[in-house]
Amino acid sequence: DIxxxxxxxxxxxxxxxxxxxxxxxxxxITNHLNWFQQKPGKAPKLLIYDAxxxxxxxxxxxxxxxxxxxxxxxITSLQPEDFATYYCQQxxxxxxxxxxxxxxxxx
Amino acid sequence: xxxxVQSGAEVKKPGASVKVSxxxxxxxxxxxxxxxxxxxxxxxxxxxxxxxxxxxxKYHSQNLQGRVTMTTDTSTNTAYMELRSLRSDDTAVYFCAxxxxxxxxxxxxxxxxGQGTLVTVSS
Numbered sequence: 386d387i388x389x390x391x392x393x394x395x396x397x398x399x400x401x402x403x404x405x406x407x408x409x410x411x412x413x414i415t416n417h418l419n420w421f422q423q424k425p426g427k428a429p430k431l432l433i434y435d436a437x438x439x440x441x442x443x444x445x446x447x448x449x450x451x452x453x454x455x456x457x458x459x460i461t462s463l464q465p466e467d468f469a470t471y472y473c474q475q476x477x478x479x480x481x482x483x484x485x486x487x488x489x490x491x492x
Numbered sequence: 493x494x495x496x497v498q499s500g501a502e503v504k505k506p507g508a509s510v511k512v513s514x515x516x517x518x519x520x521x522x523x524x525x526x527x528x529x530x531x532x533x534x535x536x537x538x539x540x541x542x543x544x545x546x547x548x549x550k551y552h553s554q555n556l557q558g559r560v561t562m563t564t565d566t567s568t569n570t571a572y573m574e575l576r577s578l579r580s581d582d583t584a585v586y587f588c589a590x591x592x593x594x595x596x597x598x599x600x601x602x603x604x605x606g607q608g609t610l611v612t613v614s615s
Contacts, residue, residue, distance in 0.1 A: 419601055419602075421537075423537075428587050428589075428605035428606065428607060428608055429529070429537065429587070429589075429602075429605060430605075431601055431602060431603050434601045440603065472536065472537055474537070474539075476599070476601065479551050480539050480551075480553050480554065480555075481527075481539040481542075482539065483536055483537040483538070483539070484536075485536050486536045486537075
């Protein structure tokens with residue numbers, strides 16, 4: 386199975402900050418990577434697919450980059466509604482695997 | 493609009509089975525797959541499996557050791573996930589999502605999700 390390692394596991398930031406989360410795969414997954422946002426008690430929400438494509442309706446302050454084994458997710462100018470947990474997920478191979486999550490908290 | 497509505501919370505004893513339903517509306521059921529994901533309390537997301545409705549192919553996590561069965565009913569636009577021989581570590585919220593392999597073999601990422609079904613396994 387492909388292991389996905391996210392960093393950091395938690396992050397404190399302020400409204401207006403820029404934050405970056407990284408995700409590393411144990412083998413080449415080309416660009417077959419999603420980023421999800423999850424708020425407590427809610428289902429995950431797809432933000433980014435194909436490593437860098439913005440899902441319809443998602444604000445442009447969210448972005449993704451990378452290919453192969455190393456990926457980055459960035460939120461520019463944090464908004465209050467962005468405080469949540471973020472997960473990367475590879476869909477290059479079965480089984481699909483997720484990173485362990487990054488909890489973004491208000492500083 | 494696209495909606496996935498899941499069945500209600502369940503409490504089961506160890507060794508029992510549970511069957512969670514996911515009724516879809518707002519799109520052609522056979523054009524997309526259905527993916528199941530679970531989340532234990534306070535933990536991350538775990539992929540359970542995916543069923544392709546148009547050709548019936550199923551892929552599931554080997555971690556579940558053959559205890560999971562995914563099915564669909566195209567007459568009611570409903571997907572089901574059954575988990576047998578329940579253990580305490582199966583306690584989790586189970587989500588269905590539109591995604592996986594759809595018509596003509598196209599792959600779709602999980603863009604619409606159900607609200608989740610809490611399955612509690614306790615003696």
